[in-house]
Amino acid sequence: MTTILQLTMYGLQLGSIYALIALGYTMVYGIIGLINFAHGDFLMVGAFIVFFLVQALGGGHIPYILVAAVIIIGMVLTGLLGVATERIAYKPLRKKPRLSALITAIGVSMFLENFPRALPFIGPAPRPFPELFPMRDFNIGGVGTNSVQLLMIAFSIILMIGLHYITTRTKVGSQMRAVQFDKDAAALMGINVNNVISITFFIGAALAAAGGVFYSSIYPMIDVYMGIWLGTKAFVAAVLGGIGDIRGAMIGGFIMGVAEVLATAVNSDLGYGAGFVILILILLFKPAGIMGKFTIEKV
Amino acid sequence: MNYLKDKKAILIIILSYIIILTLNKLDIINSYLLQIIMLAGINIIMTVSLNIVNGFTGQFSIGQAGFMAIGGYASAVITTLLFNTSSWPVYAQTPIFILSLIFGGLVAGFVGLLIGLPTLRLKGDYLAIVTLAFGEVVRATIRLINYVGGPRGLAGIPRYTNLFWVFVFTLLAIYGARNFVNSSFGRACISIRENEVAAETMGINSTKYKVLSFTFAAFMAGVAGGLFGHLLMFLQPDTFSFLKSNDYLVFLYAGGAGSISGSILSAIVLTVVPEFLRFLANWRIVIYALLLVVLMIKKPEGFYGGKEFGFLKLKKRNVTREVSQDPAPIK
Numbered sequence: 001m002t003t004i005l006q007l008t009m010y011g012l013q014l015g016s017i018y019a020l021i022a023l024g025y026t027m028v029y030g031i032i033g034l035i036n037f038a039h040g041d042f043l044m045v046g047a048f049i050v051f052f053l054v055q056a057l058g059g060g061h062i063p064y065i066l067v068a069a070v071i072i073i074g075m076v077l078t079g080l081l082g083v084a085t086e087r088i089a090y091k092p093l094r095k096k097p098r099l100s101a102l103i104t105a106i107g108v109s110m111f112l113e114n115f116p117r118a119l120p121f122i123g124p125a126p127r128p129f130p131e132l133f134p135m136r137d138f139n140i141g142g143v144g145t146n147s148v149q150l151l152m153i154a155f156s157i158i159l160m161i162g163l164h165y166i167t168t169r170t171k172v173g174s175q176m177r178a179v180q181f182d183k184d185a186a187a188l189m190g191i192n193v194n195n196v197i198s199i200t201f202f203i204g205a206a207l208a209a210a211g212g213v214f215y216s217s218i219y220p221m222i223d224v225y226m227g228i229w230l231g232t233k234a235f236v237a238a239v240l241g242g243i244g245d246i247r248g249a250m251i252g253g254f255i256m257g258v259a260e261v262l263a264t265a266v267n268s269d270l271g272y273g274a275g276f277v278i279l280i281l282i283l284l285f286k287p288a289g290i291m292g293k294f295t296i297e298k299v
Numbered sequence: 300m301n302y303l304k305d306k307k308a309i310l311i312i313i314l315s316y317i318i319i320l321t322l323n324k325l326d327i328i329n330s331y332l333l334q335i336i337m338l339a340g341i342n343i344i345m346t347v348s349l350n351i352v353n354g355f356t357g358q359f360s361i362g363q364a365g366f367m368a369i370g371g372y373a374s375a376v377i378t379t380l381l382f383n384t385s386s387w388p389v390y391a392q393t394p395i396f397i398l399s400l401i402f403g404g405l406v407a408g409f410v411g412l413l414i415g416l417p418t419l420r421l422k423g424d425y426l427a428i429v430t431l432a433f434g435e436v437v438r439a440t441i442r443l444i445n446y447v448g449g450p451r452g453l454a455g456i457p458r459y460t461n462l463f464w465v466f467v468f469t470l471l472a473i474y475g476a477r478n479f480v481n482s483s484f485g486r487a488c489i490s491i492r493e494n495e496v497a498a499e500t501m502g503i504n505s506t507k508y509k510v511l512s513f514t515f516a517a518f519m520a521g522v523a524g525g526l527f528g529h530l531l532m533f534l535q536p537d538t539f540s541f542l543k544s545n546d547y548l549v550f551l552y553a554g555g556a557g558s559i560s561g562s563i564l565s566a567i568v569l570t571v572v573p574e575f576l577r578f579l580a581n582w583r584i585v586i587y588a589l590l591l592v593v594l595m596i597k598k599p600e601g602f603y604g605g606k607e608f609g610f611l612k613l614k615k616r617n618v619t620r621e622v623s624q625d626p627a628p629i630k
Contacts, residue, residue, distance in 0.1 A: 035427070037545075092596045099359070100599035103552040106545050107595065110588035118581035232435070232541065239428045269450065273439025276432035283429055287421045 002142040015257020016156035020211035021234035022249035024204030030180045030244035037105040040231015041112035046209020047216045050074040075206040082205025117224045126223035129216040152214040242292025339570040340465035344472040346550040346562040348519035354556035356512040357492025359427040362434030366407040368539035370521025371528035374403030385457040396459040400525040407521025415513040441536040452535030460530035555604025
């Protein structure tokens with residue numbers, strides 16, 4: 001029993017990170033119908049920006065106020081990268097066949113992975129990520145955990161609540177939902193669709209950067225390819241919950257994280273496949289995902 | 300006229316085979332280059348197979364490497380694990396090799412049928428997502444099977460793939476795809492791509508044709524996987540990750556979906572060019588990625604989209620074919 005609780009704890013921690021990244025996938029998909037293959041790489045970029053900022057500040061332990069500043073700078077810079085990516089690589093193709101944009105997404109992803117890899121000061125070798133948060137072990141009813149885990153879960157949930165607030169209670173949020181619902185009608189209502197799409201990419205990439213930093217704080221190794229698998233699993237989480245739906249991305253992330261950790265406890269290779277098997281099963285019975293609404297096509 | 304064009308194409312293909320073979324015998328093409336040429340052939344089969352689903356039927360499958368893995372492993376199990384064919388006399392090796400390739404294709408096709416039946420009923424991007432997951436499930440499952448080496452991979456596969464068989468199977472794939480597209484099945488598939496609702500109104504059972512083309516493509520990918528395994532003499536599950544599937548997507552859309560000629564050209568160019576960029580070391584993939592993005596922005600329909608070589612053209616009677624690569628987005 002304790003083991004299961006313990007594993008669930010790890011699952012929640014992994015799941016909260018998946019959820020953060022899945023949010024970006026689901027927002028971008030919801031708004032322009034593009035599976036943004038480069039999204040996983042945003043989290044790698046975010047982690048690297050924070051890594052180098054901390055290095056510039058002398059490395060090791062830095063005051064918490066600076067940690068917060070560094071993470072926010074990392075999120076903003078990654079967000080801007082997301083906006084630039086959209087402007088350069090996806091916007092020219094918005095009126096073109098949707099799949100062309102998917103291929104540029106693959107191209108952008110390859111570029112984001114291999115450009116840092118080719119730069120001499122980054123290179124392919126993995127690096128240890130600095131300890132940003134205080135590490136203290138706890139034991140709650142036999143379940144071992146530590147302050148970093150709890151903080152990461154808490155921060156992820158705070159970010160998700162913040163996003164939920166933005167999308168449901170603010171003007172930008174209602175514009176985003178309007179564009180998602182019908183781009184042309186939204187434009188007729190005076191909504192600047194381009195801006196809304198840019199904001200969506202900004203928020204998505206910034207959340208991915210936060211996810212990347214949190215992930216590297218728990219598993220403190222970063223390399224240029226870390227975004228590939230993390231991104232794929234987060235994408236699966238987004239679909240699991242119902243792609244295009246923000247609550248679904250959160251639920252999907254947690255399901256994915258817990259399932260993966262539980263299956264990994266049985267066999268390490270099983271863990272990798274488990275998420276995908278769950279995905280296929282859920283799609284077979286509920287094709288639009290857990291929270292997604294299945295719409296009937298009308299002619 | 301079409302007959303003449305057909306013969307010209309066959310002549311060119313036979314000539315290019317003889318030229319490559321002579322150049323190899325004269326040591327102008329070394330075995331490394333020859334291997335790349337054979338890989339290009341296998342990539343043509345894969346890209347053409349993906350083209351049938353994505354380009355002609357208008358579906359969106361992104362896990363083609365999964366079928367390649369199934370076919371590769373299935374055929375390698377026959378030639379390597381079940382029978383120790385490398386100790387067999389030479390005249391018996393070729394038939395068992397061909398049989399194993401077909402077996403690999405059949406297994407992949409059967410799995411394709413199983414995956415396709417439930418998922419192709421759904422519209423939209425679900426096929427994409429399920430096939431992505433499927434490719435990864437295949438990879439994870441093969442890693443769990445110790446009989447085929449698990450994560451270590453399957454070594455000691457005899458090298459039966461040679462230039463001749465690559466040529467034969469590539470040609471079969473190209474002509475098979477052309478004839479498929481030209482048949483009433485293919486026309487039904489194209490009508491589904493253009494407008495699924497309209498096609499159904501005309502009495503086309505869209506699920507049936509989607510499953511059919513998906514299964515056919517899976518079969519071709521399985522055969523290509525068998526050729527691949529018997530060329531590299533080693534199979535490792537991680538080779539067939541979704542990055543490999545992405546390669547084929549890139550080949551397909553860079554060449555132009557819905558154009559078999561585009562698939563052939565881009566599979567050759569995109570297999571060979573990166574090899575010549577090797578002197579750039581780490582910058583190679585960076586430049587490849589940039590070129591890809593620029594190509595897709597400048598020519599979203601792919602560099603040979605909407606065009607075909609003469610011998611691959613649809614036989615048409617005063618009908619012009621509009622190629623649209625994407626059905627209207629389904630809301």
